[in-house]
Amino acid sequence: MSPTPSKKSADADAAAAAATATQARSSATGLGGGGGGAGMRLIVPLQGVVQGRGGLVLGTLIPCALFYFLQFYLRRNRSPPPTSPQPPAANGPDLPGIVRSSSRNFLSARGSSGHAAVSSRAASIARSGDSPYFVGTKKCSEDPYHPVDNPDGVIQLGLAENRLSLDLIGDWLARNVTNTLLDERQGGLSISGLATYQPFDGLVELKMAVAEFMGQVMQGSVSFDPSQIIMTAGATPAIEILSFCLADAGNAFLVPSPYYPGYDRNIRWRAGIELIPVPCRSTDNFGLSIPALERAYNQAKMRGVKVRAVLFSNPSNPVGNLLHRETLRDLLDFVTEKGIHVIADEVFAGSTHGTEDFVSMAEVLNTDEFDRSRVHIVYGLSKDLSVPGFRIGLIYSFNEHVIAAASKLARFSSVSVPTQHLLISMLNDTKFITQYIKTNRERLRVMYALLVNGLKQLGVESVKSSGGFYCWTDMSKFMKSYSEKGELELWKEMLNVAKIHLTPGTACHCIEPGWFRLCFTTLTEKDVPVVLERIKRVVDNH
Amino acid sequence: MAKKGVPLSEMATSDTHGEDSPYFVGWKVYDENPYDAASNPSGVIQMGLAENQVSFDLLEDYLEQHPQEFGWGCGVSSFRENALFQDYHGLKTFTRAVALFMEQIRGGRTQFDPQHIVLTAGATAANELLTFILADPGDGLLIPTPYYPGFDRDLRWRTGVNIIPVHCNSSNGFQITLRALEDACAGAESMKVRVKGLLLTNPSNPLGTAITRPVLEEILDFVAHKGIHLISDEIYSGSVFSSDEFVSMTEIVESGGHQERERVHIVYSLSKDLGLPGYRVGTIYSYNNEVVTTARRMSSFTLVSSQTQKMLASLLSDKEFTENYLRTNRERLKKRYEFVVEGLSNAGIRCLQGNAGLFCWMNLGELLEEPTVEGELSLWNSMLHEAKLNVSPGSSCHCLEAGWFRVCFANMSQQTLEVALMRMKDFTEKMKAKQMISSL
Numbered sequence: 001m002s003p004t005p006s007k008k009s010a011d012a013d014a015a016a017a018a019a020t021a022t023q024a025r026s027s028a029t030g031l032g033g034g035g036g037g038a039g040m041r042l043i044v045p046l047q048g049v050v051q052g053r054g055g056l057v058l059g060t061l062i063p064c065a066l067f068y069f070l071q072f073y074l075r076r077n078r079s080p081p082p083t084s085p086q087p088p089a090a091n092g093p094d095l096p097g098i099v100r101s102s103s104r105n106f107l108s109a110r111g112s113s114g115h116a117a118v119s120s121r122a123a124s125i126a127r128s129g130d131s132p133y134f135v136g137t138k139k140c141s142e143d144p145y146h147p148v149d150n151p152d153g154v155i156q157l158g159l160a161e162n163r164l165s166l167d168l169i170g171d172w173l174a175r176n177v178t179n180t181l182l183d184e185r186q187g188g189l190s191i192s193g194l195a196t197y198q199p200f201d202g203l204v205e206l207k208m209a210v211a212e213f214m215g216q217v218m219q220g221s222v223s224f225d226p227s228q229i230i231m232t233a234g235a236t237p238a239i240e241i242l243s244f245c246l247a248d249a250g251n252a253f254l255v256p257s258p259y260y261p262g263y264d265r266n267i268r269w270r271a272g273i274e275l276i277p278v279p280c281r282s283t284d285n286f287g288l289s290i291p292a293l294e295r296a297y298n299q300a301k302m303r304g305v306k307v308r309a310v311l312f313s314n315p316s317n318p319v320g321n322l323l324h325r326e327t328l329r330d331l332l333d334f335v336t337e338k339g340i341h342v343i344a345d346e347v348f349a350g351s352t353h354g355t356e357d358f359v360s361m362a363e364v365l366n367t368d369e370f371d372r373s374r375v376h377i378v379y380g381l382s383k384d385l386s387v388p389g390f391r392i393g394l395i396y397s398f399n400e401h402v403i404a405a406a407s408k409l410a411r412f413s414s415v416s417v418p419t420q421h422l423l424i425s426m427l428n429d430t431k432f433i434t435q436y437i438k439t440n441r442e443r444l445r446v447m448y449a450l451l452v453n454g455l456k457q458l459g460v461e462s463v464k465s466s467g468g469f470y471c472w473t474d475m476s477k478f479m480k481s482y483s484e485k486g487e488l489e490l491w492k493e494m495l496n497v498a499k500i501h502l503t504p505g506t507a508c509h510c511i512e513p514g515w516f517r518l519c520f521t522t523l524t525e526k527d528v529p530v531v532l533e534r535i536k537r538v539v540d541n542h
Numbered sequence: 543m544a545k546k547g548v549p550l551s552e553m554a555t556s557d558t559h560g561e562d563s564p565y566f567v568g569w570k571v572y573d574e575n576p577y578d579a580a581s582n583p584s585g586v587i588q589m590g591l592a593e594n595q596v597s598f599d600l601l602e603d604y605l606e607q608h609p610q611e612f613g614w615g616c617g618v619s620s621f622r623e624n625a626l627f628q629d630y631h632g633l634k635t636f637t638r639a640v641a642l643f644m645e646q647i648r649g650g651r652t653q654f655d656p657q658h659i660v661l662t663a664g665a666t667a668a669n670e671l672l673t674f675i676l677a678d679p680g681d682g683l684l685i686p687t688p689y690y691p692g693f694d695r696d697l698r699w700r701t702g703v704n705i706i707p708v709h710c711n712s713s714n715g716f717q718i719t720l721r722a723l724e725d726a727c728a729g730a731e732s733m734k735v736r737v738k739g740l741l742l743t744n745p746s747n748p749l750g751t752a753i754t755r756p757v758l759e760e761i762l763d764f765v766a767h768k769g770i771h772l773i774s775d776e777i778y779s780g781s782v783f784s785s786d787e788f789v790s791m792t793e794i795v796e797s798g799g800h801q802e803r804e805r806v807h808i809v810y811s812l813s814k815d816l817g818l819p820g821y822r823v824g825t826i827y828s829y830n831n832e833v834v835t836t837a838r839r840m841s842s843f844t845l846v847s848s849q850t851q852k853m854l855a856s857l858l859s860d861k862e863f864t865e866n867y868l869r870t871n872r873e874r875l876k877k878r879y880e881f882v883v884e885g886l887s888n889a890g891i892r893c894l895q896g897n898a899g900l901f902c903w904m905n906l907g908e909l910l911e912e913p914t915v916e917g918e919l920s921l922w923n924s925m926l927h928e929a930k931l932n933v934s935p936g937s938s939c940h941c942l943e944a945g946w947f948r949v950c951f952a953n954m955s956q957q958t959l960e961v962a963l964m965r966m967k968d969f970t971e972k973m974k975a976k977q978m979i980s981s982l
Binding site: 166167169387389391 | 547548549550551552553554555559561591593595621622624625626627628663664666667670674675676677678679681695696699700738813819820821822823832833836840842843844845846847848849850853953
C-alpha cells in the first residue's frame with residue numbers, strides 16, 4: 001500500500017478546512033461557502049466529475065462554475081458589499097420627477113453584465129471561466145476514443161454510464177414498445193390518458209412497480225411501500241427536494257468523504273445547504289467512522305452551524321464499498337442521539353457485483369426499534385436499469401410530513417407520463433427484470449475484475465469494491481509530490497500522456513491525495529487492455 | 543427513543559404551497575365526487591382545470607398513422623443512445639422541432655434559435671427556474687392581476703421571492719396600464735423590496751385575452767426604463783382563436799432593437815396548446831446568453847425524458863401536421879368559447895370579451911350578497927356544493943374586484959359542457975329568486 005498520511009495531518013487538514021470555512025461562513029447569506037484558503041483547495045471541481053448524473057458538457061461546466069462560484073462568493077463576503085451598484089446602461093432620458101438615487105436602489109444592477117443583470121445566485125455560477133479541468137472533458141469530446149475510428153483518442157473513464165447491459169433493455173423495448181404505446185388494454189396508453197394532468201409525484205401503478213423492483217434489487221429482505229414513494233425526474237431533483245424539506249439555507253449536512261461530486265451542486269446551489277465532508281481513511285478502507293462524524297458534528301456546532309442530516313451513499317460513490325448492518329445501526333444511533341435526519345443514497349443498490357450482500361437502510365429499520373421519521377432513501381432507475389435519459393428517480397421517506405411536502409414539490413421535477421407507462425410495463429415483466437438484474441450483476445463483476453486485476457499488475461491497487469460502476473484506485477506512488485498539486489499533475493499527465501480521463505480524488509473531497517476514480521461500465525472487454533497500456537505509459541515514467 | 547419528530551425545514555412546514563386556497567379546495571371536492579355522464583350524473587363538473595382535450599383526436603390519429611415515430615424508429619441502437627442521453631442541451635432534433643413549432647404559432651413572424659432553447663419538465667419548472675435566476679430571496683416580481691393562482695406557489699415557495707401584484711380592473715377590460723405598473727413599483731419601494739422583473743402571461747390566464755401590441759410596447763419600455771427583466775409566459779399562444787390576434791413579446795423585441803433583448807425571456811410548454819400536460823415538456827427561450835447558460839445548468843433538476851423528446855421530435859417537425867393541428871385547435875376552441883359565452887348569456891351572465899385560452903372570465907357580481915371577497919367565496923361555495931360546478935373564484939387569482947370567476951371549457955366533452963351550462967342557468971335563476979325574496 002502507498003504511504004498514508006498520518007492521522008494527525010489528516011485531521012489537521014480537516015480542522016484547517018473547518019476553521020477557514022468559519023470565516024467564510026460568518027458573512028455568508030446561506031449559500032454554504034466551502035471554506036477559504038486550504039479548505040478551498042479541497043473543493044476543486046473537475047470536469048467530468050458530475051458523473052452519472054450529467055453528460056460531458058454538464059460534467060464540465062458545473063464543476064468549473066462551482067469553482068468560480070466559491071471563489072467569487074468568498075471574495076464577495078470578505079469585502080463590504082458594494083455601495084453603488086453598477087449603473088444600468090442608458091435606458092433613455094431621465095424622466096422628470098424621478099429621483100435618481102432612490103430608483104437606483106431598486107434596480108437589479110448588481111451582477112456581472114450591465115443592464116440586464118441576473119441574481120447573485122445565478123451570476124456566480126454563470127461564469128464558467130477557464131478552469132484547467134475544463135480542458136479534460138473538452139479533450140474527451142474533441143478527440144473521443146473509438147477502437148476502430150480513433151484508437152488514439154482520449155478514453156473517458158470519468159462518466160458513469162452503464163453500457164454493459166443496455167442491449168438487454170434495448171431488446172425488451174424492440175419487442176414491446178409498440179405494444180405498450182398503442183395498446184389500451186395494457187394500462188391505458190391511449191392519448192387521452194396522456195392528455196390529462198396526472199399526479200405530479202407519479203402514477204400509482206409506477207410506484208407499485210418500482211416498490212416491487214426495489215424489493216427485488218435490494219435482495220428481497222425488505223418490502224417497500226408504494227405510498228412512501230415520491231417519483232422525481234431523476235435522483236438529482238430527489239436529493240434537492242429532500243434537502244429543501246429537511247434543512248433551511250445555512251444549515252449543513254455531514255457527508256462522509258470521498259463523496260459524489262454532484263452533491264455540491266445538488267444540495268448547495270439552490271437549497272443553500274452546506275456540505276461538511278467527514279473524511280474516511282484508506283486505513284479503514286474508507287469505511288464510515290462514527291467518531292469522525294461525532295468530531296465533525298461538534299466542530300460544526302462550535303462555529304454555530306446547525307447540522308440537520310447525515311447524507312451517505314451506499315453502495316458508495318466513489319469508493320464502491322457497502323455499509324455493514326452494524327455500521328448502519330450505529331449511524332441510526334448517532335442521528336437519533338443528535339436529533340437529526342439521515343439520507344441514504346442507494347442508487348447503486350442493484351449494481352452490486354461482489355460477494356457481500358447489500359443491506360438497505362430500510363432493512364435495518366425493519367428489524368430494529370428506531371424512530372423511522374428521520375430516515376429517507378434516495379433511489380432511481382438511472383444506474384440499476386441503465387436508463388438515465390428517462391429521468392426516473394425517487395424519494396422514499398418514512399416521514400409523512402416529508403412525503404406531503406415532497407409530493408407537492410415534485411411538480412417542479414415530474415416524470416414524463418409516457419415514460420412512466422413504459423417503465424410500468426418493463427418493471428411488471430418480472431421474468432425479464434429478474435434476468436436483467438442477474439446478468440447485469442455478472443457483467444459488472446467480470447468487467448470490474450478484469451480492470452482491477454489488470455491495474456494490479458501495473459502496481460495500481462484498488463479498494464475492494466462490491467458495488468457501483470467504479471474502481472477507486474491508489475495512484476499516489478506515481479505522484480511527484482504527495483499533495484493535491486501532485487495529484488493534479490498526475491491527473492494532467494494521465495490526460496495528456498495516457499490520454500485517459502479519470503476523476504481525481506480531490507473532486508470527491510478525498511483528503512488523501514493520489515486516489516482516482518475510474519468508471520469501468522463504459523468499457524468493452526477489448527477496451528481493457530488498451531486502458532491498461534495507456535496507464536502503463538504514465539506508470540513507466542515513474 | 544424520542545417521541546418528538548425530527549424537525550423539518552421552514553419551507554416544508556410553511557403553507558406557501560397555497561393548496562389551502564379555494565382554487566385547490568375545489569379540485570379536492572371534485573376529486574371526491576367527479577361527474578360522469580353515465581355513472582355519476584350528479585357529480586361535480588370540473589370547470590377549474592385548464593386542460594385542453596378538444597383536439598386530442600388529432601394526436602391519436604397521428605399516432606396511429608405514424609407508430610414508428612413514437613417508438614425508436616430504427617431499432618435497438620438508437621434506443622441505447624437515447625436511454626443514456628441526459629445532456630441538458632436536449633436532443634437536437636427535438637429543440638429544433640420546438641423552435642419550429644413556436645415559429646409556426648407566431649405565423650413565422652419571429653425566428654427561434656434552437657441554441658437559445660432550454661428544456662424543462664413543464665412550464666411550472668420553467669417559471670420557477672427563471673425566478674431563481676433573475677431574483678434573490680426577498681426580491682420582488684411584478685405580476686399583473688388577476689393571475690394564475692399557481693404562481694403564488696411556483697414562484698415563491700422555494701425561491702423566497704415576493705410577488706408584487708400589478709392591479710388591473712374591469713374599467714378598461716383588465717388591461718395593464720403604466721399607472722398600475724408604477725403604483726406597484728412604488729409599493730415595492732415602500733416595502734423595501736427590490737423589484738427584479740415583471741412576469742406577463744400572454745394570452746392571459748385567467749382573462750382569456752391576448753395583450754395588444756401597444757400595451758406590450760409600453761410594457762417593454764417600462765421594464766427597460768426600470769432596468770428589470772421581463773418574463774413572457776406564452777403557454778397559451780397556440781390557443782388564440784384567430785392567429786393574427788396574437789402578438790408575441792418576441793415580435794416587439796425584434797422590432798424594437800437590440801438593447802432590450804437581453805432582458806426578455808419567453809416561457810412555453812406543450813401542456814396547453816398541444817394538450818399534453820402529462821408529458822412534462824416546457825421551455826425557456828431567452829435572448830440573454832448568461833440566462834440561457836445558467837438555466838441550462840439549473841435544468842439538471844428538471845430534465846425532459848429523452849424518450850419523450852424523441853417521441854415528440856417527429857410530431858413537432860411535421861409541418862403539415864402542426865399547421866393542421868394549430869388551425870383546427872383554434873377553430874374548435876373558438877367554437878367552444880362562443881358556445882359557452884352564449885350559454886352564460888342565456889343565464890344572464892356577462893363575460894369579458896376574450897379571444898384566447900381554455901377558459902372565460904365571467905362576472906357574477908350581481909349575484910353576490912356583498913361585493914367583497916367573503917361574498918364572492920360564499921357564492922363560489924354555493925356553486926360548488928349546490929350547482930356542483932367547480933369554477934375558480936377571482937380572489938384566488940388576486941382580482942381586486944369581487945364577483946369574477948374563471949370558467950374552463952376545454953377539459954370536457956361538448957355534452958358535459960351543455961350539462962354544466964344548464965346547471966349554471968338553474969343556479970343563477972335560483973340565486974336571483976333568492977335575492978328577490980330577501981329584498982322584499
